[in-house]
Amino acid sequence: MLIRKLEKDDARLLRSCRLFGLKESPDSFLAAYHEVSDTPLSDVESELEDENIRYVGAFAGEEIVGFMRFVRFKRSARRHVAEVRSVYVKKALRGQQIGSRLLRHLIEDARAAGIESLVLAVLADNAAARRLYESRGFQLHGMEPRGVKKERGYIDQALYSLDLTAT
Numbered sequence: 001m002l003i004r005k006l007e008k009d010d011a012r013l014l015r016s017c018r019l020f021g022l023k024e025s026p027d028s029f030l031a032a033y034h035e036v037s038d039t040p041l042s043d044v045e046s047e048l049e050d051e052n053i054r055y056v057g058a059f060a061g062e063e064i065v066g067f068m069r070f071v072r073f074k075r076s077a078r079r080h081v082a083e084v085r086s087v088y089v090k091k092a093l094r095g096q097q098i099g100s101r102l103l104r105h106l107i108e109d110a111r112a113a114g115i116e117s118l119v120l121a122v123l124a125d126n127a128a129a130r131r132l133y134e135s136r137g138f139q140l141h142g143m144e145p146r147g148v149k150k151e152r153g154y155i156d157q158a159l160y161s162l163d164l165t166a167t
């Protein structure tokens with residue numbers, strides 16, 4: 001399976017995979033389906049051209065079947081840190097190390113961009129995602145109680161970081 005950086009020309013494929021994921025796994029994301037479906041394609045293209053954002057995608061043929069991104073903080077005092085967001089692999093293809101390969105790629109891209117630390121927040125009850133992050137070396141550094149409010153109630157957020165200068 002090809003894993004590579006996503007470019008502006010991938011905007012339509014990325015949007016379609018993101019919308020598929022929001023329908024398939026709505027519990028795993030903060031965004032709601034309508035919030036993303038209302039977003040014009042040009043916004044996705046702008047994200048893909050933004051120097052502070054890096055998307056990587058996994059391709060099965062012409063189709064994107066998984067993706068994730070980091071967003072680098074803009075303020076000069078925070079530019080050494082980026083946040084991992086929008087982590088997704090299609091359900092039918094999970095458990096085949098696609099998430100691990102995407103994350104490894106993203107970590108190497110972050111390192112190459114001079115980023116020193118990656119941070120992320122994940123729903124505390126999302127065992128698969130937490131295992132993915134921990135298996136790539138992310139350390140739990142805190143919990144945000146009741147950080148997310150969904151229809152099923154409040155959910156704590158687990159807060160992780162990865163020190164890229166340590167290895």
Ligand SMILES: CC(C)(COP(=O)(O)OP(=O)(O)OC[C@H]1O[C@@H](n2cnc3c(N)ncnc32)[C@H](O)[C@@H]1OP(=O)(O)O)[C@@H](O)C(=O)NCCC(=O)NCCS
Nearest residue numbers: 028087088089094095096097098099100128129131132135
């Ligand atoms: C989280 C997610 C991206 C993982 O993708 P994946 O391709 O299945 O992950 P991998 O096959 O690379 O597995 C990574 C690690 O997690 C473990 N894992 C995978 N599924 C698991 C599960 N359901 N429960 C516990 N651990 C699991 C694997 O064993 C592996 O650990 P290892 O490296 O020690 O063997 C995928 O489950 C997903 O898209 N979930 C829905 C969206 C989501 O939750 N996003 C995160 C939002 S913060």
